[in-house]
Amino acid sequence: MTRPVCSRLPVAVNLPLLLQALAAIEDERWQGHFNSAYYSGDWSGVALISAADALTELSPGNGQPVHRAPWLQDSRWQEALCDWPLAVVSARLLRLGPGGCIHEHRDYDLGGPDADLRLHVPLLSPPDVDFWLDGQRIPMTAGECWFLDLSRPHRVANRSAQARIHLVLDCRPGPWLEQQIAEGLPTTPTPGAGPSDLARFQQRVEADPSLARTLQSLHELEAFVECAIALGAGQGLHFTREELRAAMRNGRRQWSDQWKA
Numbered sequence: 470m471t472r473p474v475c476s477r478l479p480v481a482v483n484l485p486l487l488l489q490a491l492a493a494i495e496d497e498r499w500q501g502h503f504n505s506a507y508y509s510g511d512w513s514g515v516a517l518i519s520a521a522d523a524l525t526e527l528s529p530g531n532g533q534p535v536h537r538a539p540w541l542q543d544s545r546w547q548e549a550l551c552d553w554p555l556a557v558v559s560a561r562l563l564r565l566g567p568g569g570c571i572h573e574h575r576d577y578d579l580g581g582p583d584a585d586l587r588l589h590v591p592l593l594s595p596p597d598v599d600f601w602l603d604g605q606r607i608p609m610t611a612g613e614c615w616f617l618d619l620s621r622p623h624r625v626a627n628r629s630a631q632a633r634i635h636l637v638l639d640c641r642p643g644p645w646l647e648q649q650i651a652e653g654l655p656t657t658p659t660p661g662a663g664p665s666d667l668a669r670f671q672q673r674v675e676a677d678p679s680l681a682r683t684l685q686s687l688h689e690l691e692a693f694v695e696c697a698i699a700l701g702a703g704q705g706l707h708f709t710r711e712e713l714r715a716a717m718r719n720g721r722r723q724w725s726d727q728w729k730a
Contacts, residue, residue, distance in 0.1 A: 474603050475660065476616045476653040478588070483549045484612035487592055487636065490545035491562065498539060499564060503528050507574050509711050510627075511566030515539055517546055518560040527561060529578070534558045550638075555646060558585055559639035565598070565627045570711040573601075573624040580620030586646060589615045590636040595629035605660035616650045626709055666706040667716060670697070673704060 499513040503525060517540040520530025526537055534557065540546050546560070565571060579587055594611040601607070603621040617623070627633050640646055674680045680700060687693040694710050701708055 472618045476650045477657040478614045478649040478653045486549045508571045510569030515562040556641035565633045571625040576619040585639040588638040593634040595631045597629035598633045599626045608658045667708040670701040670706045
């Protein structure tokens with residue numbers, strides 16, 4: 470199949486049952502994500518199904534899928550998914566805490582013609598969470614099921630005061646799943662292609678000499694970052710330190726240098 474950027478599947482999600490199962494997860498089961506260089510803040514997870522040869526239960530592997538203790542001890546997970554004929558090779562709860570950021574990256578293992586297909590089922594999804602995929606903001610809400618092609622560049626920022634928690638399923642390609650992805654495309658909400666708050670702030674600085682002068686006067690990086698965030702918030706534009714630093718790292722150092730020259 471030719472994979473779209475995303476598709477909201479036309480399937481029923483038993484959100485109340487999934488939230489009951491989520492509430493029963495003990496705090497100590499949450500483990501920090503293995504890709505520690507990919508995020509700031511709290512990005513943690515609980516493995517429900519993972520490969521037998523994985524270094525940790527949250528890590529990837531190539532072995533046979535193993536049902537982990539939270540799945541085996543609570544039948545509500547299996548009950549909630551029983552109507553979906555999926556070959557699940559990995560099932561994880563992934564939590565991004567308040568203020569947390571997942572830096573832009575690509576999951577290259579999901580890009581091959583026979584690669585697993587990744588589904589996101591938002592369980593707790595505050596509106597102030599920005600999930601950017603291939604330059605577009607994906608408008609996911611709790612109780613939906615989305616296919617996402619995460620072999621493309623993506624990043625997440627949680628600007629809210631609540632945790633964002635998704636049930637993330639990696640599944641083998643199959644006729645039913647591919648049909649659901651195709652049938653979901655016509656009703657998938659249009660991703661937001663507009664500029665981010667950071668890009669809008671850049672535009673305002675370029676148009677406002679007083680803002681530009683304020684930033685030009687700052688020579689220390691941390692002072693520049695703090696001031697830019699505060700000025701943005703004053704304009705109703707909210708972005709994180711990591712977003713600003715990433716913009717400077719990703720070949721856009723002139724974005725700050727033009728104000729410091």
